[in-house]
Amino acid sequence: MRVAIIPARGGSKRIPRKNIKDFCGQPMLAYPIKAALNSGVVDKVVVSTDDAEIAAIARKYGAETPFMRKAELADDFTGTTDVIRNAITELQQLGWPLSHCACIYATTPLLDSERIAGAYRMLLSSKAGYVFSAARFSFPIQRALLQTPEGGVVPFDPANIMQRSQDLAETFHDAGQLYWATADTWLDTTKAVFGPGSRMLLLPAHLVQDIDTAEDWRRAELLYQLLQAPAQ
Structure with a gap:
């Protein structure tokens, strides 16, 4: 059985109740x-x-909630991997024959069915431990800048600050949307999501948006509305 697990605790701080807040209707x-x-x-x-x-609300839209998450796994410090491992263990104890599990974050309105399926197919074809959604950094991180306490500027990586962009290694970041693995891999604490055995499903920049602030939320709404608009 292939199951998508969506972590959605009730205690969001920066945007209260953001997991069920109205988003474009x-x-x-x-x-x-x-x-x-x-x-x-x-x-x-x-x-x-x-x-x-x-x-x-989850049940209303077709999801199942066969267990309620314990309070100690719903605080500000518990990592997502622990939540997914707990969910898999709970489902297995209920007799669910889990083969593959996807972790999908609750605040991912730009994630579509095609990418979920594509990541799963990549997991099977590559025999990777994990496949997760990722995006390219739009600017070389080797040329990033830091601000000093006095307001001055220092290079993050002094050795590369003057290098040409085309001479620097291309870098990527976790898109914070989707992660596929077998149930056994999720439960194996020796296997890291971000490691040599993992693969990235690269997303275009317009499909990647963290939603942690009111500004993030508005930008995500605008992106979603543009994506839903009929082609001219």
Whole structure:
């Protein structure tokens, strides 16, 4: 059984209740649920939450909530991998025959079914430990700058600050959307998500947007509306 697990705790601080806040007419959580269900590679969607209202909304849009997340796994310090491992363990104890599991973040309205399916196919064809969504940095990180306490400027990487962009290695970052692996791989604490055995599904920049502030939220809405607009 292939399951998408969506972590969605109730205690978001920077944007209160952001996992179920209205986003372009629907609760934010509805978007990844529907994308996963429509991908053709996910048998069930499970939302891991500690919050009854979030659980009810998850079920309304087709997800399942066969367990409630414990409070100690819903604080500000628990990592996503621990939450996914807990969800897999809970599902296995309920008798679910899990083969592959995707972790999809709740605030991913720009993630579509095609990318979910594409990442799963990459996992199978590459025999990677993990496949996750990623994007290229738009500017060489080797030429990044730091601000001193006095307001001055120093290079982050002095050895490369004067190098030409085309001479520097291309760099990438986690898109914070989607992660596929087998259930066994998720449970294996010796295997890191970001390691040599992993592969990246590269996304275009217009499909990548963290949503941590009101400004982020507005930009994501504008991107979503542009993507939904009919082609001229």
